[in-house]
Amino acid sequence: DAGVIQSPRHEVTEMGQEVTLRCKPISGHDYLFWYRQTMMRGLELLIYFNNNVPIDDSGMPEDRFSAKMPNASFSTLKIQPSEPRDSAVYFCASRISGIMYNEQFFGPGTRLTVL
């Protein structure tokens, strides 16, 4: 199994530009999570999906952030317009449902730098 795949691994952009981060969960996993990691705030859950449906987006910072999951094997996190304070590492994670299996598997992350 290839694990959770994220692209790009690194993104450098200028303030005001649109940024799209991509994630492919592990095949068969029905939950997908987006996290943001910064030195100041640590690891924050932004949003998660179950069976492609957003369940909880209370961690999304503001309207500039949006996430979609058009099918079971693909999700995007979009920032428009981007700001320097959005600079962080963004992780995607997935898991399979069931009480005994709520271990999440993380992708390698996308390091975003907004200049």
Next chain:
Amino acid sequence: AQSVSQHNHHVILSEAASLELGCNYSYGGTVNLFWYVQYPGQHLQLLLKYFSGDPLVKGIKGFEAEFIKSKFSFNLRKPSVQWSDTAEYFCAVSPRGGYNKLIFGAGTRLAVHP
């Protein structure tokens, strides 16, 4: 609201020293507990997990953790650390059942000097 507290933000040890990282959570019900490790420049990887049964859980690379329900604690231990254990360690809790979030602690940065 549920929360996870990791008391040590930075720990510096010499090789062969013993390690114990504290983790306390606040939640009154049944929980699943996890320790994740993040090596420099890498993603989070699961070290060990507790669901039920023996409260002393053994994980990879010689790590273990003990769940003490009365203290709401899940401390991570290793009897003898190595330079390669230099990493950030995250404790996480997930209430049992349909609630699916992992609540992470702030993390503890461990530096092991040779």
